[in-house]
Amino acid sequence: MKTLKKKRDFQRVFDGGRFITKRESPIKVYALKEGTDLMVGIMIRKTVINAVGRNYTKRQIKAIFLDLEKEGFSGQYILMPTKGFVKSEFKEKKDRLRRILQNFHNKQNRNPNHRKNL
RNA sequence: CCAGAAGUUUGAACACUCGCAAGUCCUUUUAGGACUUGAGGAAAGUCCGGGCUCCAUAGGGCAAAAUGCUUGGUAACACCAAGGCGGAGAGAUCCGAUGGAAAGUGCAACAGAAAGUAAACCGCCUAGAUUUUUAAUUUAGGUAAGGGUGAAACAGUGAGGUAAGAGCUCACUUAUCUUGUGGGUAACCAUAAGGUACGGUAAACCCCGUUUGGAGCAAGAUCAUGCAGAGAAGUUGAGGCGGCCCGCUGAUUCUCGGGUAGAUUGCUUGAGAUUUAUAGUGAUGUAAAUCCUAGAUAGAUGAGUGUAGAUGAGUGCGUAAAGCACUUUGAACAGAACCCGGCUUAUAGAGCAUCUGGGAGC
RNA sequence: GGGCUUAUAGUGUAACGGAUAGCAUACCUGACUUCGGAUCAGUUGGUAGGGGUUCGAAUCCUCUUAGGCCUA
Numbered sequence: 001m002k003t004l005k006k007k008r009d010f011q012r013v014f015d016g017g018r019f020i021t022k023r024e025s026p027i028k029v030y031a032l033k034e035g036t037d038l039m040v041g042i043m044i045r046k047t048v049i050n051a052v053g054r055n056y057t058k059r060q061i062k063a064i065f066l067d068l069e070k071e072g073f074s075g076q077y078i079l080m081p082t083k084g085f086v087k088s089e090f091k092e093k094k095d096r097l098r099r100i101l102q103n104f105h106n107k108q109n110r111n112p113n114h115r116k117n118l
Numbered sequence: 119c120c121a122g123a124a125g126u127u128u129g130a131a132c133a134c135u136c137g138c139a140a141g142u143c144c145u146u147u148u149a150g151g152a153c154u155u156g157a158g159g160a161a162a163g164u165c166c167g168g169g170c171u172c173c174a175u176a177g178g179g180c181a182a183a184a185u186g187c188u189u190g191g192u193a194a195c196a197c198c199a200a201g202g203c204g205g206a207g208a209g210a211u212c213c214g215a216u217g218g219a220a221a222g223u224g225c226a227a228c229a230g231a232a233a234g235u236a237a238a239c240c241g242c243c244u245a246g247a248u249u250u251u252u253a254a255u256u257u258a259g260g261u262a263a264g265g266g267u268g269a270a271a272c273a274g275u276g277a278g279g280u281a282a283g284a285g286c287u288c289a290c291u292u293a294u295c296u297u298g299u300g301g302g303u304a305a306c307c308a309u310a311a312g313g314u315a316c317g318g319u320a321a322a323c324c325c326c327g328u329u330u331g332g333a334g335c336a337a338g339a340u341c342a343u344g345c346a347g348a349g350a351a352g353u354u355g356a357g358g359c360g361g362c363c364c365g366c367u368g369a370u371u372c373u374c375g376g377g378u379a380g381a382u383u384g385c386u387u388g389a390g391a392u393u394u395a396u397a398g399u400g401a402u403g404u405a406a407a408u409c410c411u412a413g414a415u416a417g418a419u420g421a422g423u424g425u426a427g428a429u430g431a432g433u434g435c436g437u438a439a440a441g442c443a444c445u446u447u448g449a450a451c452a453g454a455a456c457c458c459g460g461c462u463u464a465u466a467g468a469g470c471a472u473c474u475g476g477g478a479g480c
Numbered sequence: 481g482g483g484c485u486u487a488u489a490g491u492g493u494a495a496c497g498g499a500u501a502g503c504a505u506a507c508c509u510g511a512c513u514u515c516g517g518a519u520c521a522g523u524u525g526g527u528a529g530g531g532g533u534u535c536g537a538a539u540c541c542u543c544u545u546a547g548g549c550c551u552a
Contacts, residue, residue: 051453063421
């Protein structure tokens, strides 16, 4: 797992990718299916929580994505957590993120077949 | 035992799995392995003061700003200690931007007669006039003792004195000034004599004393990468010393357009830490020994699970308190970014030692 | 890193240290109307939070909180 650091990395994801979560979801995820590596960028607003909390969520998300990498996920993601996500438990966070990524991957794999059938 | 006051220390343990940064070593070679180390008392706010770097070795004047009892401490301070004075409290103790109002200017709503070189509303007294004549009205004076207003009204009490009164006089008291004496380094305190009764506000302007050159690690130094030049001013002094003038310096500077934006250093050995001795009421100083203890760069220093578990809540036993058992909950404020000394603000809980008042027992 | 500045009713704004903190609009109540709007009458609601100076503070000083702007 690697982290997105430079401004141009973020810009590339924003240009090529799209939102894969619903509007009322507590965490917003921007995704781009590209390459075999798993890359994550994290954006937390200053108004959401103080510096200690921001670092804490960042570490938790890193730990979650390390596990997800072992399960075989790939792609480039930008995460934007809100207050609801930050205050939830570790297990909730992990389940939610895994579900989001699974949905995204299933759609990516299914869509070409779907078109052929039509 | 209850109620308070003030100080200081600490501020989340163990095991397993996975993972981050720096350094050292090893293997193989630019990846992997082993070992060691890795966030606070406030790292925060950025409110003061310094170090360090560049600009004159940081110079003079004006302006501006800060500060304001005394002595000491310190690299320095708007910090700290001890003391003086004033205020709060029954006390331990706490609070104080605490120089000058007799250099000048201003301000004081409402109320009140009057808010400052003054003042007569009611009242008191004297004289005259009129009338309804031991009284009332009115005119001219005297009067700050009494009333009422206000946050604040030119000293308080008593006696004498007087037409009535008044520091007008006297005694004691209060405040303050001058001089002397004694104590204290000093702020100041005590006391004697003589004078005075001169209001408040400077966190209003102001006056007086003291202090302050500017910029900030994106300071500054070095190496790479990249591009395209054009115009204007300038040794008859551009620009700089970021408020202005003097003074100093002495060749580049400005505008438009184009281009690159990576790395090294500064960077952690320091007004350092710990222990002991010693000087001092204390802040703090001195000496010796030992130790080296984060240096990231969108920002590392951890994540999960389990054990144990402060505290809170509930239930049961118990007359009640204390206590015991079971269930559940599962730990405050907060993240270094050049470095130090303070201040301020946030902070669950735990420990240590001290003082005051009250109650009960011996 | 270094400076400056703001906070007044739901909203937009006034206010010399002395007011019961003003004005507009919105909200609410009543009248008018068959009903609604417009109109008329009336009510509610506020100095960002602590502490100090002063007889008296929205105003002066100071700390905190939340914004905004300039600059390197």
